[in-house]
Amino acid sequence: MTMTSSGQTTAVTGCIMHDSQVVCTNGNGEEVLVEATVTAEPPAQYTGCHSHGEEQFCIGSDGDEVLVLLADAHSDEHENHNDPEETGSEGEDCHFHAGVEHCVGPGESESSTESPQSCNVRMRDYDIPLRVGTLFAILVTSSIGVFGPIFLNHLPFGAVRGIALSIMKQFGTGVIVSTALVHLYTHASLMFANECLGRLSYEATTSAVVMAGIFLAFIVEYVSHRILLSRAQSSNGTAASQAASRQPPSPDKTGPQPGLATYADHHLPPSGLNPNTYLSVLVMEAGILFHSILIGLTLVVAADSYFITLFIVIVFHQFFEGVALGSRIAVLSGSRRPLIHKLLMAAAFALITPLGMAIGLGVLNHFNGNDPSTIVAIGTLDALSAGILLWVGVVDMWARDWVVVGGELVDAGFGKVLCAGLSLVSGMVLMGVLGKWA
Secondary structure (H helix, E strand, O other), rough: EEEEOOOOEEEEEEEEEEOOOOEEOOOOOOEEEEEOOOOOOOOOOEEEEEEEEEEEEEEEEOEEEEEEEHHHHHHHHHHHHHHOOOOOOOOEEEEOOOOOOEOOOOOOOOOHHHOOOOOOOOOOOOHHHHHHHHHHHHHHHHHHHHHHHHHHOOOOHHHHEEEEEHHHHHHHHHHHHHHHHHHHHHHHHHOOOHHHHOOOOOOHHHHHHHHHHHHHHHHHHHHHHHHHHHHHOOOOOOHHHHHHHHOOOOOOOOOOOHHHHHHHHHHOOOOOOOOOOHHHHHHHHHHHHHHHHHHHHHHHHHHHHHHHHHHHHHHHHHHHHHHHHHHHHHHOOOOOHHHHHHHHHHHHHHHHHHHHHHHHHHHHOOOOOOHHHHHHHHHHOOOOHHHHHHHHHHHHHHHHHHHHOOOOOOOOHHHHHHHHHHHHHHHHHHHHOOOOOO
């Protein structure tokens, strides 16, 4: 080793190869790494060492300038760039979608980040027992949310029960609308904007799939409604014919002519107790189930560094969504929809997210959220679910309760309208806030 009188290293000596790196000793007796490409034995020393700013360079035997780093500093830098559990630089906001980490720096949006992205499977050490335990926690939370309103509807004190169910229904409406726009639409947009998918030739892909979901929900409800209406008219016509054959009409009496009131009775929008609403609830549940299984999968494949945060958010998400669905199931006609049917519908929701988590546990070490086929599948399901829930939330729930003739709140008292309005906004706000993390 060679030093000047001031202690400045002028050469690094004793150079050897260690794990494909050139390791030398500087004038202070410290190990240094030489950033040089060496195909054979390295030179015994590098001379002519000098500084450029904070970096030190030396001259090799071939006359080329090489960078010299302290071994400890290089190790720290290497770890900071390659730690798979790192959740972003200081000041960045990082979260996971479908097992893919999204980090946003100050003043940036997720679509404007310039950090390079790897499209390969990221190997992590997952805490399996923790994930199994949270599976049961999600099951319990979802069950409480969805079964609670159903059992509440069978309790005494009808006035209090009615107000509570009305508040839950409007809160649920806000939750469904916010879920469709803040969660599913946003997540689908992020999926289709993934660099690993490449640039889409049609930029409105997400909106087009959401529109398809809206139309799908509409056409299912419309066709089903027409079938039920046709059956009802046929049944009424048969009953009227049988009654007429048993009792001939009196010559001085004529039956009432169909008028506006009769027309209104047959064409008023279905209320919460109308069996047609069963179709709306089924469509709503289908949209919820589609994305709930993805929620379970997304939770399990998230890295341990973010898992607890995401778990807490999804606990609230599942509870709120359970209340939204359960409050609509609860008011289905008891005579036409026995309690066992309602419980089966609720059980499907309670089990679907844990099922997604179980699937995630099975593919934990093979799942790649950056695989193009995975991106397309998850993005499409998210967007379709967004469209379905948007139709159900805005048309079947929001409009039908508030502005369509015969709705529960069209001519309700001020107190009930105020409580319902606050509940509606609360559902939107709370579910919207959760969108920051999930």
